[in-house]
Amino acid sequence: MNIIVCVKNVPFTQEVDLVLDASKQDVKKDNLVYVINEWDNYAIEEAIRIKEETGGHVTAVTLGKEADEEVLRRCLAMGADEAIRVERGDLNPDASMIAAILSAVVKTIPHDIILTGVQSDDLNNGITGSLIAERLGLVHAAVVNSLKISEGKAQISIELEGGQDEMSQVTLPALFAIQTGINEPRYVSIMGIRKASKKEIKVIDASGLGLPGEDLQPSLIMEEMFMPPETEGAEMLQGDAGSLADQIIRIIREKGVSL
Amino acid sequence: MPIARIHFWGIDSKYLFYILVGISVAVFLLGVYSRVSVWLAAVNREKVIVSREGILNLLMDGLFGRRIFKGDLIAGLMHFFIMWGFIGLFLGTVLSTTDYWIIHFLSGDVYLIYSFCLEILGLMFIAGLLTALIRRYIARVSRLDNQAQDLWILVLLFFCVLTGFMVEGVRLAVNMPEGESVSFGGVIFSSLPSSKEQAEAVYPIIWWVHSLASLFLVAWFPFSKLFHVLAGPVNIYMASQPEAVVSRDEESPEGPGFLFRDMINFSACTRCGRCNEVCPSASAMEPFSPREFIAQANEYTRLRYNPLSRIKWFREKLIKSVSALPEISPEQIWYCTTCRACLEVCPIYIGAFEPIRRVRTSEIEEGSRVPNLLTKSLETLYMFDNPWERSKKKRGEWFGDLAVPDLTAGAKADLCYFVGCTTSFDTRAQGLARSFVKIMTHAGVSFGTLGQKETCCGDIARRVGEEGLFEEQVKKTMGLLKTYGIADLVASSPHCFNLFRNEYPLYQSPGATPLRVRHYTQVLEELMERGLIKPVKRMDLRVTYHDPCYLGRYNNIYQAPRRLIRSIPGVSLVEMAHYGPDSLCCGGGGGRLWQELEDEKKLSEVRIREAADTGADIVITTCPYCLIMLEDAVKTADLEGRLRVMDLNELIAESLGLGEEGEESTIG
Structure with missing residues (x-):
């Protein structure tokens, strides 16, 4: 079983006051801490679990700069066998470019299963997985919250709206976009990462993949990034617990909720 | 027949006996070898050094069983009797063997004294064994869980000593030399056989039964819990060895x-x-x-x-x-x-x-079985340099309107106040820092903090076993202290304090100037002794004091906080059921604050109820973890309004008239 997992290093933005950069096309990233994209963490964990259960080979792939190799070392520490970084050079790729580049790389590696996260924490497009599958002509499913592999088939469950799940059987090879909560990702120790940093990371240059020019053009043009406009201030309630409860009920009623 | 030790009386096959002795000793040695080789399989075997404390402990805890008496006098006496009965009878056998093979000296009065001593030791042994049997199987002391070997060892020891008395008794039934009445134990059994002939007939049987039982005991010894006789003293000695x-x-x-x-x-x-x-x-x-x-x-x-x-x-x-x-x-x-x-x-x-x-x-x-929340806490610690998921920029937020010199921004001071993550970020624990700063300022102490540059000392990583992360934090923190030339440090948290005091030196390069480390209670006590702080405000309060584990048991600081509490006019200190070295943990240490476990109990509620039982108005503590845990327990145990939790700094600040605004009315 050959499994490829597409992972991304993303800035951790909780608890951070984001500031826009001068171009108004992006946020200032120089002081941000980078981590593995949360969904990808579940995806790589799922791949390692499949490998542990049925045997196989896990390859982690990322598109990024040298500093982004951190995310690959983490994957290696978790148990991935191989890691590939696609050097993005000066490209500032959007989802369609990422999908084009990754699928060109993935195509050259034997694979039964390709895993991605449902979406990434930074851009939140949620389409990279589907686009890769489309380009490779693979069966795919998104928002997968359960995955069982047996005899060349995958039993999957897809999260639908309103707490409903859809169960399906998929013949491999296939691509699955993994939802958070599918497993409990293991802890990766500092020692584990140190150990993994001795393993080789293969580097491929995105410009050397022979992709046609239009694939390396963004399909989405960003016009401007701006902070959400400030709305009216919050109403601070005062009083003891009893009167607070009364006030809250009054507000809920006023907003049209029938109690 | 002269009065002397009699060997192999009426026993012909003594060579068979010595063959059996050889076998049982060989099995004994094999057992000891096997267990010691387990010790030696340890990783990074540390060097054992000669330590006076170790030798002293060996005498007091080994020979006298000092710690067995603690809290359980009967157990102490029981063990003392069994131990000395066992050692005495063993030495008796050694002397007897020496007498037979090397030099004959057990005769006349020497023999009588020898014999009398053995009688006493035998009786002590029996008394100890009976006490043990009663404790285990009649009184059923709840902490003893009575496994099979507990019974068999006691029965076997009892059997050996009983048959020993019988061997002697039956011999005396045949021939009672003058003066042998000192063997009062044996004399009791001498009336058992109905005639001399019968006594002579059963003697070899009893002798062999006694010998075989004793030899079996020797062979079984290292494979059973009796091995503690050898491993216990080693452990007692090793306890005072420096941390490796x-x-x-x-x-x-x-x-x-x-x-x-x-x-x-x-x-x-x-x-x-x-x-x-x-x-x-x-x-x-x-x-x-x-x-x-x-x-x-x-x-x-x-x-x-x-x-x-x-x-x-x-x-x-x-x-x-x-x-x-x-x-x-x-x-x-x-x-x-x-x-x-x-x-x-x-x-x-x-x-x-x-x-x-x-x-x-x-x-x-x-990695895969680490509790969920702990995984997150450790990842957060790595990313943010604190386990609270707060950006570094927010480290000084607790200052508010207080003027706190920043040593990383050019301020010069003699003393560095290491605030710690929990005290910096938890809104309840921030009260500790604010009060401490007010007291220090009031006392005119030259101090400063590391501001936003302060790191996590790595205690959580250390306690949960994340050694790689711990080493990163040590390196980072030691580098920071070095950069700003910190030589004297005071910590809010007993956890940081313990780490700096006891574990950082292990990572320091030899020859480096050791860092002076104190917990805030020590600094406050010194300020009080020097007359720089004088609690004047009378507060008619009944308070109890909760000893944090890392201040008390880890660092032996029990009296400083109590002296500070007692120095406040009107305040009376009452103790809980568990205090001092017996204090009960609030449940926040060892990484427990940073994880959620199945079937987890609220240990802090157990503790807060003990505090409430004293009838105190306030429970005082000296650790930010304890403060958070107990504060929370007051709410969940439904004790709000009856009991308050305060940090010692807050109480002292209050008594100096430095309390937080609006809070004054709530105390006293």
């Missing part, structure tokens, strides 16, 4: 990597159960017990490192005795709060928390 740095690196083998001392610990445990009685987790019926952990670790190491386990029969027998291949079940280890109470009460200084950290490390490296 166990550097674990990428090349270290998988598994817990137990130390030399851990291995001796495991082999010395007799399952007396004192640890379970005081363990906050075990006594709250959580799925953890220090005694079971030590027992599991013992089986685990015995099977893996014992040269005898290469022998199939032995291995299978060992496996059978624990019903499966011994493993250390990984779930239990996260319950330990590392409160050190088990070590405090163990007669031979076994603490479960240190070897537990070794297992935690192995679980952390394995």
Whole structure:
């Protein structure tokens, strides 16, 4: 079983006051801490679990700069066998470019299963997985919250709206976009990462993949990034617990909720 | 017949006896070898140094069993009688052998004194054994869990000493030399046989039964809990050895990597159960017990490192005795709060928390069974340099309107106040820092903090066994202290304090100037002694004091906070059921604050109820973890309005008239 997992290093933005950069096309990233994209963490964990259960080979792939190799070392520490970084050079790729580049790389590696996260924490497009599958002509499913592999088939469950799940059987090879909560990702120790940093990371240059020019053009043009406009201030309630409860009920009623 | 020690009276086949002695001694030696080789299989075996404290402890705790008497006089006496009965009768046998083979001296008065002493020792032994049997099987002391060997060892010892008296008695029934009446124990049995002939006939049988039982005891000795007779003293001696740095690196083998001392610990445990009685987790019926952990670790190491386990029969027998291949079940280890109470009460200084950290490390490296929230806390610590998921920029937010000199921004001061993550970020614990700063300013002390540059000292990483992360934090923090030339440091938290005081020096390069480290209670006490702070405001309050584990048991600071509390006019201090070295953990240590466990109990509620039972208005503590845990417990145990939780700084600040605005009215 050959499994490829597409992972991304993303800035951790909780608890951070984001500031826009001068171009108004992006946020200032120089002081941000980078981590593995949360969904990808579940995806790589799922791949390692499949490998542990049925045997196989896990390859982690990322598109990024040298500093982004951190995310690959983490994957290696978790148990991935191989890691590939696609050097993005000066490209500032959007989802369609990422999908084009990754699928060109993935195509050259034997694979039964390709895993991605449902979406990434930074851009939140949620389409990279589907686009890769489309380009490779693979069966795919998104928002997968359960995955069982047996005899060349995958039993999957897809999260639908309103707490409903859809169960399906998929013949491999296939691509699955993994939802958070599918497993409990293991802890990766500092020692584990140190150990993994001795393993080789293969580097491929995105410009050397022979992709046609239009694939390396963004399909989405960003016009401007701006902070959400400030709305009216919050109403601070005062009083003891009893009167607070009364006030809250009054507000809920006023907003049209029938109690 | 002259009065003298009689050897092999009426026994023809003494060579058969010596062959059997040879066999039993050989088995004994093999057993000792197998167990000691488990000790020697430890990773990074630390060098053992000569220590006066170790020798003193060996005398007091080994020869007199000092710690066995603590809290249980009867157990102390019982053990004393059994131990000295056993040693005395053993020495008696050695003297008798010397008398027979080397130099004949047991005759006349010397023999009579010898014989009389053995009678006394034998009776002591019997008294001790009977007490043990009564405690286990009639009085049913709850901490004793009565396994099969507990019964068989007592029965066998009893049988040996009883048949010993019978051998003597039957001999005296045949021939009672003048003066032999000193052997009052044997005299009792001399009336058992109805005639001299009968006595002569049964004598060899009883002699052989006594000999065989005793030889069996010798052979079984190292394989049973009796091995504590040898391992216990070693453990007592090792307890005062300096802490060793166990550097674990990428090349270290998988598994817990137990130390030399851990291995001796495991082999010395007799399952007396004192640890379970005081363990906050075990006594709250959580799925953890220090005694079971030590027992599991013992089986685990015995099977893996014992040269005898290469022998199939032995291995299978060992496996059978624990019903499966011994493993250390990984779930239990996260319950330990590392409160050190088990070590405090163990007669031979076994603490479960240190070897537990070794297992935690192995679980952390394995990764997949680490409790969920803990994974997040550690990742947060790595990313943010604090476990609270707050950006570094927010480290100084607690200053508010207070003027706090920043040593990293050019301020010069003699003393560095290391605030700590929890005190910096938790809104309740921030009160500790604010009050401390007010007191220091009031006393005119030259001090400053490391501002936003302050790091996490790494305590959480250390306690949960994330050694790699801990080393990163040590490196980072030591670098920071060096950059700003910090030589004198005071910490809010006993956890940071303990780490700086006891564990950082192990990582310091030799020759480096040692850092002076104090907990804030020590600084406050000094300020009070120097007359720089004088609590003047009278507060008619009844308070109780909760000893934090890392201040009390880890660093022996019990009196400073109490003296400070008593210095406040009007304040009376009452003690809880558990205080001082017997204090009960709030449940926040050992990484417990940073994880959620199945079947977890609120240990802090147990403690806060004890505090409430004293009738105190306020429970004072000196640790930010305890403060948070107990504050929360007041709410969940429905004690709001009846009991308040305060940090000592807050109480002192209040008595100096420096209290937070609006709070004054709520006290006193």
